[in-house]
Amino acid sequence: MPVRTACPIAPSAAERVRLKKMAYGHKTEHRLRLRAQVVLHAARGRSNARIARETGLHLDTVCRWRGRFAEAGLPGLNDRRRCGRPASFTPLQAAEVKALACRLPAETGVPISRWSCPELVREAGRQGIATFVSASTVRRWLTEGAIKPWQHRSWIFLTDPDFRAQAALVLDLYARTWNGEPLGADEYVISADEKTSIQARCRCHPSLPPGRARAMRVNHTYRRGGAVAYLAAYDVHHARVFGRTEERTGIVPFMNLVTQVMNQEPYSSTKRVYWIVDNGITRSGTRMRQG
Template sequence: MPVAPARPIAPTAAERERLKKMAYGHKTEHRMRLRAQIVLHAARGRSNARIVRETGLHLDTVRTWRGRFAEQGLPGLADRKRTGRPRTFTALQTAQVTALACQLPAETGVPLSRWSCPELAREAMERGIATFVSASTVRRWLAEDALKPWQHRSWIFITDPDFRAKAARVLDLYARTWQGRPLGEDEYVISADEKTSIQARCRCHPTLAPGQARAMRVNHTYGRGGALAYLAAYDVHRAKVFGRTEPRTGIAPFMNLVAQVMRIEPYASAKRVFWIVDNGSSHRGKAAAERLTAAFPNAMLVHTPVHASWLNQVEIYFSLVQRKVVSPNDFTDLTQVADWLRAFEDRYNATAQPLQWRFTTSDLDDLLARLDRHTADHQAESSVALAA
């Protein structure tokens, strides 16, 4: 039986250049590299049998890709579209499950606090959306829309009527500005707060150091050695921390911290020292501001808005203390706790740099505008729901 002659190949200069890149490129897929090599061999006038001997491929493979290029050019070397497996679920079913995930379980009468993929699959089958659907299928549908209904975040309404003004004062101080004027070289900004109830938990067995493929091990059982409060004042622009431990928090312990800072230089002779604090009971309200100024005339108390401790930079330092000193808690007594806190202060002050605080008053205005829109939308939805 006669054999059909090999299809002649005559690529253009541009096609030949592209074929060379495909055949010898380091990032080319293996299958595309072989197809390009077949075409280049054919372009040199070689027979299919010779190409088979030089490449080690099957004769049918060589014929296929030589013929595809002869008919379609470079696009013929790509895989043809496959119909694939028929869809098991319709687009409507996918949309219904996704819409269900965007509702609170309580709104649908399900006694759950939040959805999981198995619970969504179960609910979809109970509602007749699908005869059977697996949790992995639901998870894939949700991933397409970046939905994770099992996660949650806490938030709180702004209740302080002077939130914008108070927050702006704090942000201006971080930017070395007060009432529209830049701060002088002899004016300082201190961020202060208390970290309450740091316990001394003496583990009943020694903590084991980490090893190869093994995390540090801390015994679960412990004896209580009491608790203390850690008070810290952070110089925002000099990146220096002043701390002290006290048996408990209160007005007197806070004033002890103020005195510890204000009696040393450069704060003792400074023109003004601004103390940024939250609305804790130790330094709340006008009385606290007057008490501070009476004790140190060059000190001024500046309060953050209610429920806005995140504006206080010392909280970032406290988060470092929690991660690097307090947790996991394994101390023999409160004396060791105090010693470690003081040692960490020295270690931090030796290398600390001022925080790169990027939240400005412009960002504050954008945040408040978004919250206003969110509140208005929520109230509108509530009104529609009540009317229905």
Template sequence: MALTLTVSERRRLKTMAYGRKTEYQARQRASIVLLAARGRSNARIAHETGLHLDTVRVWRGRFAHGGLPALADRKRSGRPAHFTPVQVAEAKALACQLPAETGVPLSQWSCPELAAELTTSGITDTVSASTVRRWLREDALKPWQYRSWIFIRDPDFRAKAQRVLDLYARTFEGFPLGEDQYVVSSDEKTSIQARCRCHPTLAPSQARAMRVNHEYGRGGALAYLAAYDVHRAQVFGRCEPKTGIVPFMNLVTQVMTTEPYASARRVFWIVDNGSSHRGQKAIDRLTTAFPNAVMIHTPVHASWTNQIEIFFSIVQRKVVSPNDFTDLTQVRNRLRAFEGRYNATAQPFQWKFTTSDLDNLLARLDRHTPADRQEESSVALAA
């Protein structure tokens, strides 16, 4: 007996049967009903679709009694839960504790270790590591990972950071910078070694990455000092045997005796708190040598606010690694050549961290800092 379809049912069934995004099972069921509506017998439908006769009989009967909603899968009870919600919650709570707090001599949890501890402590009978991993995945818990951080201890952190960020936005003390004022970010990259590999480095080939021999001979080390014009995206660098006040002032002299900095109204030098340029003595030293130079220090332990670190990361990836140099002369030549290549096409970094982001960061840190820790920090700063 043929099934009778309404216009809307026929349209929806055709969409299910011929739609490219329809699931395979839904397409099969829709095809069975459409063929049944044309008066086909169950045996003929089974032959044309390649399905079992019982399958055709089931879905034809379900549609006859329940319409389109009957073509969906029925709810299944599934296997009874082996672990209670309380056990799952206790497992997640354990993952959020440091192992040392529970007396376990581990630095961080892994899923097998968590499963073993759940069994040992009597929270569960026996649980697999994959089950624990599935529980943790529900709340994006990854106790085997960690990130290091450092607590802000500079009492003038916000003021110093804001001054640096304002310079990046071409303002200083509330006034916009003129065309004859420049912002230079500077620092040192220490201990760049010349590692001569015991066997030549092999170039990459099909289905094979570059190969660098593990053993090497040491050819000495040098320091790379660089100054980066934030808004003109120009780099000035030099190699020195070591860092210090004299090498840093050599870099300053190299930049400040070059136009347009020599005749500029002001050149702001953004530096961190390294020993080569730390404190008021460094400020006075710079101003004495070059009256149009202004030294701006980043907050303590906040070198991430210094854009030269971005350039140093580029140097590390593109020039230094993998380290395979015969001697220090080759290192100097490579760095000097890279400066010219970089300056030919460089664009200013798209610095997006603003003073508003700084305020949000500090507010977020305040919310996560216990009151007693804040009091300890205040006492330490006062001392």
């Protein structure tokens, strides 16, 4: 039988850096780590059989990921889109059901003291939010959330008539879609906000570390260092946090945060980065849009 010739692999310097981060990063998924290792071994000129022995993978698996990298580069190491049943409900519908659960039943004219999942299903159908949703689906939506505001009465009510359209864009980005199309591997979503008036306090004496039979000792007295603002940006899909402190808030401190993030890889050389911010006065002016 003829032996299939291995595809030559010659990654660029930037690709080699990304491959090493994937192959040896502690937070990289196991499947992506193995694929990156296959490509790195292939870039050293090793045969597929040797790579299979050293990685413990099947020979066909090694050939597959070597060939995909040769064809498409780094994006070729991602899983291809599989055909399957499309999602029955949108993220916006799930959010609207959760918002309904946050309201008292009396506000919608339902004569009960608290919501149950079947009652939420009936009310969601009556309001046209989701017609064919089941009680088990609603229960799963409510269980998935780390924060469950429907367990308490909320006093914040929506007044923006464009909230539905704006929320749909944000929820789609959180679900890795934009204008009905899935985001690519070189597109990122950043959520940013700020916390003002954080008291900067300095202990008058350093804390003593705990010992074998002694708890950690922290001095009670402190000096006030004024108040600072903390600005943070969160990479939604890669769980990366960027932060900085500023003496005050405003468009200039916020643009400092944007510059800090966008000057780092992979954001500085990626195709597109979506920033999700609120409509605060420091981020809704002309200078923000021009920046």
